[in-house]
Amino acid sequence: MRIDIMTLFPEMFSGVFCQSIIGRAVGRGLVDIRVHDFREYAHDKHHTVDDYPYGGGAGMVLKPEPLFESVEAVLENVEGQRVGPVNHRIVLLTPQGQPFTQGIARGLSTCDEVVLICGHYEGVDERVRQHLITNEISIGDYVLTGGELPAMVVTDAICRLIPGVLGASEAAADDSFSNGLLQFPQYTRPPMYRGWSVPEVLLSGNHAEIARWRKEESLKRTRERRPELLDKAQPCLDSEAVAGPIS
Numbered sequence: 001m002r003i004d005i006m007t008l009f010p011e012m013f014s015g016v017f018c019q020s021i022i023g024r025a026v027g028r029g030l031v032d033i034r035v036h037d038f039r040e041y042a043h044d045k046h047h048t049v050d051d052y053p054y055g056g057g058a059g060m061v062l063k064p065e066p067l068f069e070s071v072e073a074v075l076e077n078v079e080g081q082r083v084g085p086v087n088h089r090i091v092l093l094t095p096q097g098q099p100f101t102q103g104i105a106r107g108l109s110t111c112d113e114v115v116l117i118c119g120h121y122e123g124v125d126e127r128v129r130q131h132l133i134t135n136e137i138s139i140g141d142y143v144l145t146g147g148e149l150p151a152m153v154v155t156d157a158i159c160r161l162i163p164g165v166l167g168a169s170e171a172a173a174d175d176s177f178s179n180g181l182l183q184f185p186q187y188t189r190p191p192m193y194r195g196w197s198v199p200e201v202l203l204s205g206n207h208a209e210i211a212r213w214r215k216e217e218s219l220k221r222t223r224e225r226r227p228e229l230l231d232k233a234q235p236c237l238d239s240e241a242v243a244g245p246i247s
Helices: 020-027 064-081 102-108 126-131 148-159 207-225 228-239
Strands: 002-007 032-037 088-099 113-118 135-138
Touching: 002 064, 002 148, 020 032, 020 148, 032 064, 064 088, 064 113, 064 126, 088 102, 088 148, 102 148, 113 148, 135 148, 207 228
Parallel strands: 002 032, 002 113, 088 113, 088 135
Antiparallel strands: none
């Protein structure tokens, strides 16, 4: 898949996607991540991308022209390289957006193309919301100086769900929130450290018992730390199904 990030500060992304699992995925061609300075699509010699809000008020608002034209140029390039229609999403990172979840990340990971727009200042011209973007995402109930850090978070969450990116095919399926619950406790060698031992069931080799223990511990941890998640997860638990993408 391809991810295009529209930003006023492309230097912030330098090195972020060249490291660790995401860097290896890029190197193997599993994902193509490109960062664009949408200031290049401004219409005046000063490359102005913001202006005062109509009606007055504090702060500045991002103009529609640079955003529309930068995104349209990216999509035209993507469509020119593919045969058939492109399954794409255009996402605005904003505090007003839908709270980001593992389900949303899973849904975005199935797209051919995802464009992430990093908001700034007092926001974007409303016509961008009405006529350009397909989704609005927030990574939490707080305000940052811009959408760059949220774009990094969303990109990372999407990429690790792309088939082949993680070393073990089942790794993502065991993550917290993958089935609506927090992940069960994990242990590794040595079996005894400073008098603290690994639970015997994990050393037993009985896979059915291990699976049962993990499910019980996952429920226990969720009940203790995030009890509000249990109501959402209950339909999946009743049917023993894995939660699907959230649209």
